[in-house]
């Protein structure tokens with residue numbers, strides 16, 4: 001049965017809820033939006049979202065990786081409602097709301113270094129901007145001129161200008177790199193297509209020789225090294241081994257470079273550890289958190305910083321030691337109340353330990369996608385899963401760009417009541433932590449169905 005898609009892109013009979021003529025959608029080719037208008041979602045419950053026709057979809061990506069406890073979670077709902085009866089906004093200069101203060105302790109209690117300072121902003125991108133600015137100013141305050149960053153190819157840190165300058169996914173970043181500060185990029189730890197030609201049994205984190213080379217050449221100029229720990233998300237859920245992450249930390253320590261771990265997507269349990277850096281047993285100097293922090297309810301992020309960095313900023317008005325940065329909605333009480341509730345759930349559900357059974361089940365079931373000849377790689381870590389499609393699995397030859405098998409599979413899946421999304425030739429899953437094994441089986445069954453039908457329909461044109 002075809003999904004009752006929202007109609008009237010141009011609005012022949014303009015009903016505002018179905019008239020898309022004024023909307024500019026992110027990450028969307030306009031022609032795709034015309035041909036397959038967005039589905040209008042009306043409500044949600046647990047792992048499901050429902051459109052205006054009452055049709056349900058399994059939300060297998062947690063609504064852009066944020067909805068860790070499902071939609072309309074009663075605990076988070078109640079926390080926001082309760083806060084709404086008190087106050088909706090408190091400016092965070094000279095004042096602070098109770099939830100923002102409480103959150104600093106709730107979050108502080110689970111941080112790997114309890115003396116870390118927490119600076120709030122609005123979303124993943126701004127948490128990265130804050131991290132970069134803090135690193136730059138830290139060096140300036142110490143009288144050093146360190147103004148460049150090192151990042152990894154295939155990295156994604158957000159869409160604001162500073163965050164983009166350290167991102168390296170060609171379709172998002174290339175046209176802006178010439179205009180904005182050119183940073184330094186080490187190889188991507190992309191194990192399926194290892195830049196150092198290694199495989200899992202021969203790997204000794206050689207891909208990070210490229211990082212060492214940059215540090216050797218530019219050491220005195222580098223303000224910090226930013227990376228997504230364990231998984232490069234937006235470039236296709238590139239999961240990499242903890243030994244690579246350890247080498248990044250080791251090299252930064254050897255060359256005295258500030259580490260900035262962008263845990264926006266992978267922090268707070270997603271990889272099966274509370275923080276992805278825990279896989280390497282290391283604590284970054286600066287860490288960015290967002291996405292699941294409010295359980296996906298409201299925009300709020302945090303840049304957490306080790307004490308030795310904060311110390312440089314703690315002076316009186318004569319010292320000039322001030323971080324002159326802030327956003328109107330910094331530490332917003334409604335968002336902070338949602339985040340307090342989300343962290344309460346992390347504790348009461350015993351995340352990540354309680355997810356281990358589901359994580360094992362997921363990893364096992366994902367392997368079944370290797371039965372398709374067009375599947376080159378299947379990778380999982382914690383509650384992240386990805387299937388990389390190729391034209392030829394022996395040579396790893398890529399699919400023709402216009403084949404769009406992953407995109408077509410995801411569109412077909414919608415017809416079966418499943419929300420999955422492509423990243424290029426990768427189909428990925430980021431399910432809510434509360435998904436049951438049975439629901440997960442259904443999610444994977446529907447993916448098989450959509451993938452098989454798409455491959456059968458498209459094979460002759462490949």
Ligand SMILES: Cc1ncc(COP(=O)(O)O)c(C=O)c1O
Pocket residue numbers: 123124125126128156157158159228233234262263264265266290291
């Ligand atoms: C690792 C990482 N950093 C930063 C961001 C940017 O976050 P936001 O979209 O909330 O600005 C994202 C978004 O996907 C991300 O995956």
